[in-house]
Amino acid sequence: MPRPSKPLISREAAVAASIEIIDSEGLDAFSLPKLAKHLGVRAPSLYHHFADKNEILTEVARHIAGRSVATPRRKPGPDWPEYFVALALNFRQSILRHRNAAPILLQYLPRDLFVSTYEDRAKFLLDSGVPTELHVRILDGMEVLAIGAVLTEAMRKPSTKSTIFPNVDPQSQPLLAQALASNELTQKQLFEETVRSFLHGIIRDYM
Structure with missing residues (x-):
């Protein structure tokens, strides 16, 4: 499809609108026509910035797993x-802020996006x-x-x-009921301690 000669929207606005749609309606509800309607433009306007839907979802992944992670x-x-x-x-916080978009990371892994x-x-x-x-x-x-734990929590x-x-x-x-009654850690604290144990375990095994 030919791209319009003059952009009516910015790339950043399209990505932000995509995240809004996914946050409110779910990943399955996201489509280019819906995004265009949300932005108040016709679908061809999106092709000035993106080749297809996959490119938009790639940018959504870049945002929630990269740009918004301090x-x-x-x-x-x-x-x-x-x-x-x-x-x-910080990664967990960003993903849980956009739970509906979390499954995107199974297709667009951070290691592929942020070499x-x-x-x-x-x-x-x-x-x-x-x-x-x-x-x-x-x-x-x-x-x-991180992806396994956070996506499990997000779902x-x-x-x-x-x-x-x-x-x-x-x-x-x-x-199991007794173990739960004895647990003093929140989901966030459990995740934190699991990550810390993993890292210290690597060094301990190496020594």
């Missing part, structure tokens, strides 16, 4: 795991004295852990400490 203000050093813990928490960012994180590890042979294990593991209703495992019957699952 980079921790920490310098390289022996406490380097806390940089990645903070980064994971230069991963280069920066590898340098952070190197400057922190982390052996190079551990870098891929850390960077790959962090993405797999469920927000939970309390006692409903992290829903539908538990104290009569038929007494041990």
